[in-house]
Amino acid sequence: MLAATRSMSRPIAYLFGVRRRRLPLAVTQVVALAAVVFAASLLSLVTTRVSGAPPAMWSANALGVMCLLRSSRRRWATFVVAAIGAEVTAMAITGISPAMTASAGICDAVEVLLCAGVARQIIGRRLDLSRPQQLAVFGVMAVIAPFLSGVILCAVATALGRHTPLLPKLTTWVFAHTLGYLIVTPVLAAIQPNNLKRLASKPSNFAILAAFAAITYALCSAPQFPPQAVIISMVVLLAFRMEMAGAAFGALLMAIITMGVLLANHKAFGQDGAAFASTLFVKQFNLAVTSSCALAIGATLAHRRRMKMSLDRSLAAAERARASALEAVRQTQLAEELGGLGYWRLDLTTNKNSWSPEMYKIWGVDSDTFAPPLEASLDAVHPDDRALAEANIRRVMLETEAFHTRPLRLVRPDGSIRHVSGKMGSERNAEGVVVAIYGALIDMTDLRLSDDALRASETRYRLLADHSTDIIVQVDLTDTILYISPACRRMGWEPDELIGRKRYDLTHPDDMPRLARIRADLVKGMGSTRADREYRMMAKDGSWVWVEGSPSIIRDENNLPIEMVSQLRDVSERRAFEDELLAARDAAEGAAKAKSEFLANMSHELRTPLTSIIGFSSLLSEMGDLSEGARHYVQRIATGGQSLLAVVNDILDFSKLEAGQVELDPHAFDPAGFIEDTVELLTTQAENKGLTLGLIIDDTVPVCIDADSSRLRQVLLNLVGNAIKFTSEGRVSVSVTHEGGDAPHLRVQVSDTGPGIPAVRRDRLFQRFSQVDGSVSRNHGGTGLGLAICKNLVKLMGGQIGVESEEGKGALFWFTIAAPPAQGVIEVEQALAQTREMKPSRILVVDDVSVNRELVRAMLEPMGHTFVDACNGLEAVEACLREPFDLILMDLQMPGMDGIAAAKAIRANSPANKQTPILALSANVLPDHLAACAAAGMDDHIGKPIQPMRLLTKVAEWAGQEHMPARLKRDVA
Numbered sequence: 001m002l003a004a005t006r007s008m009s010r011p012i013a014y015l016f017g018v019r020r021r022r023l024p025l026a027v028t029q030v031v032a033l034a035a036v037v038f039a040a041s042l043l044s045l046v047t048t049r050v051s052g053a054p055p056a057m058w059s060a061n062a063l064g065v066m067c068l069l070r071s072s073r074r075r076w077a078t079f080v081v082a083a084i085g086a087e088v089t090a091m092a093i094t095g096i097s098p099a100m101t102a103s104a105g106i107c108d109a110v111e112v113l114l115c116a117g118v119a120r121q122i123i124g125r126r127l128d129l130s131r132p133q134q135l136a137v138f139g140v141m142a143v144i145a146p147f148l149s150g151v152i153l154c155a156v157a158t159a160l161g162r163h164t165p166l167l168p169k170l171t172t173w174v175f176a177h178t179l180g181y182l183i184v185t186p187v188l189a190a191i192q193p194n195n196l197k198r199l200a201s202k203p204s205n206f207a208i209l210a211a212f213a214a215i216t217y218a219l220c221s222a223p224q225f226p227p228q229a230v231i232i233s234m235v236v237l238l239a240f241r242m243e244m245a246g247a248a249f250g251a252l253l254m255a256i257i258t259m260g261v262l263l264a265n266h267k268a269f270g271q272d273g274a275a276f277a278s279t280l281f282v283k284q285f286n287l288a289v290t291s292s293c294a295l296a297i298g299a300t301l302a303h304r305r306r307m308k309m310s311l312d313r314s315l316a317a318a319e320r321a322r323a324s325a326l327e328a329v330r331q332t333q334l335a336e337e338l339g340g341l342g343y344w345r346l347d348l349t350t351n352k353n354s355w356s357p358e359m360y361k362i363w364g365v366d367s368d369t370f371a372p373p374l375e376a377s378l379d380a381v382h383p384d385d386r387a388l389a390e391a392n393i394r395r396v397m398l399e400t401e402a403f404h405t406r407p408l409r410l411v412r413p414d415g416s417i418r419h420v421s422g423k424m425g426s427e428r429n430a431e432g433v434v435v436a437i438y439g440a441l442i443d444m445t446d447l448r449l450s451d452d453a454l455r456a457s458e459t460r461y462r463l464l465a466d467h468s469t470d471i472i473v474q475v476d477l478t479d480t481i482l483y484i485s486p487a488c489r490r491m492g493w494e495p496d497e498l499i500g501r502k503r504y505d506l507t508h509p510d511d512m513p514r515l516a517r518i519r520a521d522l523v524k525g526m527g528s529t530r531a532d533r534e535y536r537m538m539a540k541d542g543s544w545v546w547v548e549g550s551p552s553i554i555r556d557e558n559n560l561p562i563e564m565v566s567q568l569r570d571v572s573e574r575r576a577f578e579d580e581l582l583a584a585r586d587a588a589e590g591a592a593k594a595k596s597e598f599l600a601n602m603s604h605e606l607r608t609p610l611t612s613i614i615g616f617s618s619l620l621s622e623m624g625d626l627s628e629g630a631r632h633y634v635q636r637i638a639t640g641g642q643s644l645l646a647v648v649n650d651i652l653d654f655s656k657l658e659a660g661q662v663e664l665d666p667h668a669f670d671p672a673g674f675i676e677d678t679v680e681l682l683t684t685q686a687e688n689k690g691l692t693l694g695l696i697i698d699d700t701v702p703v704c705i706d707a708d709s710s711r712l713r714q715v716l717l718n719l720v721g722n723a724i725k726f727t728s729e730g731r732v733s734v735s736v737t738h739e740g741g742d743a744p745h746l747r748v749q750v751s752d753t754g755p756g757i758p759a760v761r762r763d764r765l766f767q768r769f770s771q772v773d774g775s776v777s778r779n780h781g782g783t784g785l786g787l788a789i790c791k792n793l794v795k796l797m798g799g800q801i802g803v804e805s806e807e808g809k810g811a812l813f814w815f816t817i818a819a820p821p822a823q824g825v826i827e828v829e830q831a832l833a834q835t836r837e838m839k840p841s842r843i844l845v846v847d848d849v850s851v852n853r854e855l856v857r858a859m860l861e862p863m864g865h866t867f868v869d870a871c872n873g874l875e876a877v878e879a880c881l882r883e884p885f886d887l888i889l890m891d892l893q894m895p896g897m898d899g900i901a902a903a904k905a906i907r908a909n910s911p912a913n914k915q916t917p918i919l920a921l922s923a924n925v926l927p928d929h930l931a932a933c934a935a936a937g938m939d940d941h942i943g944k945p946i947q948p949m950r951l952l953t954k955v956a957e958w959a960g961q962e963h964m965p966a967r968l969k970r971d972v973a
Contacts, residue, residue, distance in 0.1 A: 033082050034065055036086060044060070058088050059180040062180040063182070065112050065116045077596050106152075110148075111149035115141045131302055141177050150177075154170055195559065209249060209253065217669075236297055238250035239294045239301065254290065258645060331728060336358045340442055342358035342360075345436060353377065371839060380410050382408065397434055407419055422439050422441040424692035470568060471567070472568075473485070479502050484498045493539075534546060548569045611855060613637060614641040615948065619859065664738075664859045668704050668822040671738075674709055674712070675716065675736055682720050682724060690729065693732050695734045702738060705819040705821055707819050710795070714790075715790045718790050719750040719813045729754075730754075733749075749814040750814070752811055753810045756806050756807040765787055797817040798818035840863065841960055844880070845886065846871075846876040846899065847921065847923075861957075873896060873897030878899070880913040886960045888943075891932070900933070901936075903918050915962045917958040919940045920941040920942065922942075922943070923943070942954050
C-alpha cells in the first residue's frame, strides 16, 4: 500500500517540487505544468458548458500557486506563462471570446502572482499548511487574491461593453477560485513523504477514505440533500483521524462528489436557473466553510502532535541530563577515591565541619568515631607545618579568591606521616562577611615518594650521561629535544642551545624519511639494523657528522610510547674508510665492466667482416683454375684476413696488454710491399664512400726492416680505418718515411679531409674507453679503445704516436716505430683445408648479413647440403613452423628478434624442430655469450671468422642428431 502511494505521488511531487533535491529548470517540468493546468481548466469549462451552470470550483490557479511556492522566484515567469497559456488555450477551445479569454488570463496571472508573492513574503520558502499560522495566512490570501482579480475582470468586462450584472459574476468568480485554493492547495501540500508515510502507516485509513466517499455520494444523490452538518462532521472526523492529510483528502473528495452530483443532476432536481445558482452558491459556501474548518482542525492537531513530540524530546533530554548528572557524581566520587582527593567545608555560623569520605581516609580515621572539629584538624598537622596551616586559615579569611596551599604534613593516629596539598576558598554573604570556608585536599605521599626515587634515578642517569663520550639525547613524541648530554660539545653545541629544538632540525634532509621509519618500527616493537641507524647530524659550524644511534622507546604503564632515548656515537672516520672501500670496489667493478664491454664489442665488430674475408679467401685458394693475378689477389686477401684475425686475438687478450705481457715478434719483411698490401685492404671501403685513398712511400724506406709486421699492420689499419670512417668526402692519404742514424725508425702519417677534432676533445684521444656510449648502436661503431691500443703497441715497438688537427680542416695522425734495416723476407704459411664426407642435410642458415649466408653455403654446398636462408630471428621462427630441418646455424646479433630469442621461441613453439640441433654462428665468443647460448637451448658454438675445417667438423657432428641441452652447458663450465 505504501509503495503504491509513493508511486502514485511521484509525478505530482516531481511537478510541484517536493523532492529534496531541486531539479534544474527543464522542458519536462514546464510541459507537465501546462498539461495539468490545461486538463483542470478544460474539465471545469466543459462541465460548466454541459450543465449550463457557472464553474463550481476553479482549480487551475491553485495548481499554479502551488507550483510557484515550491520553486525559486527565477522560475516564476516561465511557470506563469506556461500555466496561463494552458488556461487560455482551454478557454479558446471551449468557445469563449478572445477578449474575455485574454482578460481572464491576465486576471488569473495577476491573481496567481499576488497570492504566491504575498504568501512567499510572509510564510517564506518552506510552505507547511499543517502549521496554523501558515494556514491562516494562505486562507486570507485565498480570498483576497480572487476578489482583487475578480474586481479587475469586472472592470474589464464593463470597459468591453458587457452589461451583465457584475455582483453575481464577481461572487461566482471569488467562490470558485477560493474553493479551488482551499481544496486543491492543501491536497497538494499534503502530498509530502512524511504525510503519505503517516497516511499509509495504517491500511485502514484508505478504507475509511473509501467509505467516506461512498457515504458522501449516497447522501448527495438523494432527492433532498441531507443537512450539511452530516458531511462536515465526517470531514472533521477524518481530520481527527489523519490530521492534515485526512482533512485535505476529505475536503477534496467532498468537493468533487458534492459538485459533481449537483452539476450532473441539477435538472433532475427541478430547479430553474436562478434557483440552481442560489443552490450552487450555498454549496460553494458550505464547502469553503467545511474545508476551512477541517483544515484548521487538521493543522491544530498537527501542531498538537509536534508540541507533544517536542515535549517528549524535552523529557527524554531531561532524563538523559539527570542520568548524566548521576553518572558525573559517580565518576567524581570514583575520581576522588582513585586520586586521593578529599574536600571539606566549615560553616562559621554553626561551626560544623563537613568532610567527604576521602578526607577521613587521608586523615586515617573512621567517620563513625571521629568528629572533625577545626581544632582536631589542626592538631593532626605536623608541628613543623602547623604555623603554615594557621597562616592559610588567616589568609582565606582575608582573600576573596581561592588559592593553592603549600604542601604540608599530617600525622595520623598510627604515627604515619602523609604529605598533602590542596586549595582553599571562602564563601561570603551579601555584606561581604565570611560565612564559610572550604577546601580540597589531595594525598601526595605516594607521588612524593615516587618523585624522590625518580630524582635519585635521574641524578645517577645524568651523572653517567654527563661523563659519557657518546651523545645521549631524549626526545618526546613530537621529536622535541628534552635532554642532551654535554658530549654534544664535541660538535660545537652547548646543551642549552639544543634543548627545546626539533631533532629533525639537526638531521640531514635525505636521512629524515629513514629515521621516521625507524621510529615507527620501534613504536611497533620492531628492530632495525646498524646501517639503518646511521645518519648525518649537523654540527654547529654547519658541517655534517655521521653518527650511529641506538634508539629505544620509553613506554608508560599501559605500554604506550611517551618518549625516545638514543645514544649517538661519532662514526665519521669509519664511514670515510667504508666510503673509500666502496669507491675502490666501484672503480674495480667499473673497470671490469668496461673491459668486458670492450671485449664483447670488439669481438663482434672485427670478427663479422673477418668471416667473409677468411672464408671466401679460403674457398678461392682451393680453386685450381685461378690465374696468376687472381691467385695473387687471393693471397693478399688471405694475408689480410689472417692479420686481422691476429689483431682480433690480441684485442680479446687485452688484459695481457694492460699487464704488459704482450710480446713482440720482430722479423724481417719488406715494409713498402707490406704497407701497400695493408692499405689496399681498405681500398674498397674508401671507394664505397666515394673517397680517394692514396699512398706515398718515400725513397728513404729500405727494402727490408726488422720489426713486428702484425703489430705494424694493426696500428696502420686502425688509423686508416678511422680516417675513412670519419671522413665523408675528399681523400685519405698515407705517407711513409724512414730516418736512419743511431735510432733508425719508420714514420707513418695518415691524413684526411674529415671534420677534424675540437681542441676540447683532443685530450680524450689515446685514452682507454674514451667513447662514453658502449652500446652497438653508435653512428660509427667501434669500441673506443683503438687509439689506446695503438699507443701501447707503438710504445712497445719503441716509437711514439700523435695527432695534429684543427676543427673543420681534417686531422693528421702519425706514429714512429723502431725499424733497423734487415736482410731477407718473411714467408707466409698457407693453411690447407681438409674436408670429410658427410650425409647431405637440410640446413637453416640464419644471419642478417647476406655475405655470411653466402659463405656458409659456399663452404657446405660441395658436401651436398641444401639450405633455407633467414635474415633475422623472426624469419627463422616462421621457417621452423613451416618445415623440419636437420640443423640450424644461428647468428646471435641481428636486428629485430636476435638469435637468443629465436632459439627460445623455436624450442617452445616449433614441434617439428623442437629437438633439432641449433649451433650458434656468431662473432660473440666470450664466456658470457656462450652461457647465454646454452641457456637459450643451443647445442654448440662456432666462432667467427669461420674456419672451414671447424664448420665442416661441427656440421658433420650435429647434422641429423637430436638436441642435447647439457652439451654446451658442460663446455661453458
